[in-house]
Amino acid sequence: MLKLNQVSKEYRNGQVQSVAVNNVSLQINRGELVCLTGKSGSGKSTLLGMLGLINTPSSGEILLNDQHISKLSDSELANIRRQHIGIIFQQFNLHPALTALENVMYPLYLLKDRQAKAKALAALADVGMEEFAERKPKQMSGGQMQRVSIARAFAKKPELIIADEPTANLDSENTAVVYQLLQKLNQDKGVTVVIATHDRNFSSSAVRTLDMHDGQLIQ
Numbered sequence: 001m002l003k004l005n006q007v008s009k010e011y012r013n014g015q016v017q018s019v020a021v022n023n024v025s026l027q028i029n030r031g032e033l034v035c036l037t038g039k040s041g042s043g044k045s046t047l048l049g050m051l052g053l054i055n056t057p058s059s060g061e062i063l064l065n066d067q068h069i070s071k072l073s074d075s076e077l078a079n080i081r082r083q084h085i086g087i088i089f090q091q092f093n094l095h096p097a098l099t100a101l102e103n104v105m106y107p108l109y110l111l112k113d114r115q116a117k118a119k120a121l122a123a124l125a126d127v128g129m130e131e132f133a134e135r136k137p138k139q140m141s142g143g144q145m146q147r148v149s150i151a152r153a154f155a156k157k158p159e160l161i162i163a164d165e166p167t168a169n170l171d172s173e174n175t176a177v178v179y180q181l182l183q184k185l186n187q188d189k190g191v192t193v194v195i196a197t198h199d200r201n202f203s204s205s206a207v208r209t210l211d212m213h214d215g216q217l218i219q
């Protein structure tokens with residue numbers, strides 16, 4: 001589904017140039033559950049951003065379903081992200097003024113989906129949060145917010161979910177719940193899931209672990 005050929009990403013701050021991802025080649029197959037591990041600063045978020053078509057590489061090529069993404073315009077890329085990619089953030093990134101239900105409906109609303117409400121309610125039920133539909137983020141715990149953000153990422157039935165340190169702000173109990181939910185989405189619904197995590201407990205039970213060091217994958 002996703003193929004990276006010799007992909008690098010460099011950042012330049014004034015005169016200083018740093019290589020965050022260095023010549024990575026990688027294939028992610030449909031239905032895989034992939035864990036990206038590595039020390040802070042090793043390049044996980046940058047690589048994840050490129051897999052989610054948020055960052056563009058400085059060099060190399062990325063193919064999504066055999067399509068070269070460098071040939072697509074920004075609006076075509078945005079359309080692909082909107083329809084096919086769900087993103088889960090470390091800080092949840094729920095809109096504070098919207099209820100849980102409205103937050104989950106929002107991506108469906110952008111897709112002009114007429115069944116946005118029914119689909120959002122179903123997604124909230126999938127993560128055990130239907131009773132919290134009318135709550136705003138500040139009325140929920142971190143674990144509850146992350147469950148809502150998983151529902152938001154999943155409600156549109158994306159092909160790919162990427163999660164950047166989704167449990168970094170959670171205790172061990174909620175960490176386990178979040179991992180179970182992501183595994184369930186992968187196993188029961190066939191969504192391809194790529195997670196950046198420091199948590200080696202989860203990485204060992206995942207189907208495939210990729211270790212990063214200094215911008216490169218350690219084989």
Ligand SMILES: Nc1ncnc2c1ncn2[C@@H]1O[C@H](COP(=O)(O)OP(=O)(O)OP(=O)(O)O)[C@@H](O)[C@H]1O
Nearest residue numbers: 011012013018020039040041042043044045046047
């Ligand atoms: N926007 C940016 N501008 C300049 N340098 C950046 C930028 N984003 C990341 N970097 C640098 O790229 C390298 C990789 O960063 P990245 O965030 O991808 O690592 P990470 O493994 O996800 O780290 P963490 O686990 O701490 O989130 C780091 O050296 C970082 O300082």
